[in-house]
Amino acid sequence: MTVAALRGAPEARPARRRFGWTWLGLVPFLIFATAFLIVPTLYLVVGSFKNAAGEYTLQNYADLSQPEITNAYLTSIEISLVTAVLGGVFGFLLAYAVISGGLPGRFRAGLLTFSGVASNFAGVPLALAFVFTLGRLGFLTIFLRDILGIDIYDNGFTIYSKLGLEIVYLYFQFPLMVLIMAPAIDGLRQEWREASENMGASSAQYWRYVALPILMPSILGTMILLFGNSFGAQATAYQLTGGTLNIVTLLISRQMRGDVLNNVGLGYAIAMGMVAIMAGTILIYVWLQRRAARWQR
Amino acid sequence: MRLTRLWWWIVFIVGFLYFFLPLLGTFEFSLGHPIGPVRATPTLDYYASVVGSTAFWSSLGYSFIIGVITIVVSIGLIMPTAFWVRLRIPRARPFVEFVTLLPFVIPPIVLVFGLISTYSHPPFPFTYTDIGSTALLVAAYVVLSFPYMYRAVDTGLQAIDIRSLTEAAQSMGAGWTRILLQVILPNVRVALLSGAFLTLAIVIGEFTIATFLARPAFGPYLSLLGQTKAYEPAAVSIISFGLTWLAMILIAYIGRGSRTRVAVTGAR
Numbered sequence: 001m002t003v004a005a006l007r008g009a010p011e012a013r014p015a016r017r018r019f020g021w022t023w024l025g026l027v028p029f030l031i032f033a034t035a036f037l038i039v040p041t042l043y044l045v046v047g048s049f050k051n052a053a054g055e056y057t058l059q060n061y062a063d064l065s066q067p068e069i070t071n072a073y074l075t076s077i078e079i080s081l082v083t084a085v086l087g088g089v090f091g092f093l094l095a096y097a098v099i100s101g102g103l104p105g106r107f108r109a110g111l112l113t114f115s116g117v118a119s120n121f122a123g124v125p126l127a128l129a130f131v132f133t134l135g136r137l138g139f140l141t142i143f144l145r146d147i148l149g150i151d152i153y154d155n156g157f158t159i160y161s162k163l164g165l166e167i168v169y170l171y172f173q174f175p176l177m178v179l180i181m182a183p184a185i186d187g188l189r190q191e192w193r194e195a196s197e198n199m200g201a202s203s204a205q206y207w208r209y210v211a212l213p214i215l216m217p218s219i220l221g222t223m224i225l226l227f228g229n230s231f232g233a234q235a236t237a238y239q240l241t242g243g244t245l246n247i248v249t250l251l252i253s254r255q256m257r258g259d260v261l262n263n264v265g266l267g268y269a270i271a272m273g274m275v276a277i278m279a280g281t282i283l284i285y286v287w288l289q290r291r292a293a294r295w296q297r
Numbered sequence: 298m299r300l301t302r303l304w305w306w307i308v309f310i311v312g313f314l315y316f317f318l319p320l321l322g323t324f325e326f327s328l329g330h331p332i333g334p335v336r337a338t339p340t341l342d343y344y345a346s347v348v349g350s351t352a353f354w355s356s357l358g359y360s361f362i363i364g365v366i367t368i369v370v371s372i373g374l375i376m377p378t379a380f381w382v383r384l385r386i387p388r389a390r391p392f393v394e395f396v397t398l399l400p401f402v403i404p405p406i407v408l409v410f411g412l413i414s415t416y417s418h419p420p421f422p423f424t425y426t427d428i429g430s431t432a433l434l435v436a437a438y439v440v441l442s443f444p445y446m447y448r449a450v451d452t453g454l455q456a457i458d459i460r461s462l463t464e465a466a467q468s469m470g471a472g473w474t475r476i477l478l479q480v481i482l483p484n485v486r487v488a489l490l491s492g493a494f495l496t497l498a499i500v501i502g503e504f505t506i507a508t509f510l511a512r513p514a515f516g517p518y519l520s521l522l523g524q525t526k527a528y529e530p531a532a533v534s535i536i537s538f539g540l541t542w543l544a545m546i547l548i549a550y551i552g553r554g555s556r557t558r559v560a561v562t563g564a565r
Binding site: 022026028029033036043096098103114123125126129138228233236239267268275278282 | 305306308312315316318321330333334374377378381382385386393398405406407410411412413414416433440495498503509516519520534537541542544545546549
């Protein structure tokens with residue numbers, strides 16, 4: 001048999017070898033991701049199970065129960081929950097107002113553009129903007145005091161607090177909700193409302209039995225995204241409170257600067273706790289996205 | 298009916314005030330806080346002082362260059378990968394997608410913590426040198442760009458018939474580099490440009506990673522200015538807001554006609 005005859009014969013390709021060579025195309029990406037994402041994360045994972053002498057231990061995870069650390073987690077979770085729910089509800093209402101609320105049509109494009117900007121206007125400049133507005137000498141603070149006679153700082157308010165941080169976070173939270181919910185609200189078909197009206201449903205019944213059940217997975221899913229968005233935020237809180245507020249991201253910052261704890265392994269364990277919570281939120285998000293996809297074409 | 302419309306107007310006005318007042322407050326401060334205790338006359342001096350300072354331009358320039366390098370590296374990694382996955386190994390998609398979404402699970406503060414812990418000692422002492430720290434900064438920003446860059450490119454590739462394009466190019470003798478640069482890239486340029494401007498907007502304002510790597514970037518500069526000066530940071534914030542606005546307008550302009558996508562970029 002000649003080589004030519006061999007070539008001509010239809011030949012079952014060995015799947016294994018093909019598999020090996022095509023996967024090489026992913027190598028640059030995988031090397032990069034491994035070096036700058038996977039390895040650093042694994043370094044923290046391994047380090048979180050070691051003590052100062054380099055011996056393996058679970059002590060760091062046991063130490064997470066220290067009051068300062070549990071308080072930081074609880075405050076972070078509280079801030080994230082509050083801003084996710086408030087940002088979610090108000091963002092939804094705002095998106096609905098410009099899409100189906102009978103407001104002038106051009107408000108819609110304006111709001112969506114502005115939401116794109118505002119959802120990216122986070123970090124240091126955002127914190128500064130709120131200091132200039134609601135700080136001790138802020139624009140709105142002085143306006144309220146001199147024109148309306150209300151001194152909000154005399155009434156116990158301060159922007160450099162947990163409440164203040166929540167107000168600031170909402171600035172990027174609900175634009176994000178608007179951006180994500182707008183397509184979902186657009187997806188509510190006119191026929192559904194007409195059909196329910198034809199069968200005698202009131203507006204409240206339409207919302208209770210038709211619109212909300214359809215939108216609910218998107219609403220909840222986006223709120224979970226907002227939760228993660230605020231849980232992982234560091235720059236805004238650092239600038240606003242000078243790094244003093246006891247939330248997880250700032251606790252890790254202080255640990256990295258060597259101000260507290262003096263135990264690197266414990267710092268790693270705190271970071272791992274954050275990753276675990278973020279992973280949980282993303283898993284719930286993915287699950288809800290699958291449910292939401294049912295109603296999209 | 299009229300009552301419900303009134304209610305939507307109220308919602309809109311509350312939202313508008315909440316969006317608008319912080320900008321107004323910052324702008325008022327940037328003019329020297331004319332309604333403040335001193336009752337100064339409004340002035341543009343603080344803008345002049347900022348624009349005249351070398352620290353402003355050097356930090357902005359540094360962040361801009363870092364942003365451009367990040368965009369090039371990110372596109373160079375993501376585009377061939379997304380292309381290859383679609384063309385040859387579709388079954389690797391869930392895996393690659395999973396890796397590109399990891400930065401959502403690992404917040405910037407944790408990422409930089411890991412990078413510093415890993416690369417601040419032998420065998421890979423990146424942070425010993427300036428160039429090493431800058432490389433680490435770019436690497437971190439590239440990682441942060443994975444989620445939206447991959448999705449943008451992948452959606453762009455979905456819209457074109459890459460198999461036919463590739464086969465046509467190959468039959469005319471094009472190699473892989475030529476196919477990627479001259480056939481595929483022009484077809485996904487809208488997605489790439491949106492991703493690029495988003496990256497630029499994020500990198501220029503980024504604080505957490507830049508500050509822990511001790512880089513002379515724009516975010517740490519503004520942060521320090523905010524702790525040491527009264528009115529200049531307001532002027533810089535307004536400029537920074539203008540830059541974000543510009544990037545978003547460019548994205549909207551480039552993406553007109555195509556279905557708008559939401560870019561979720563993660564925590565800051």
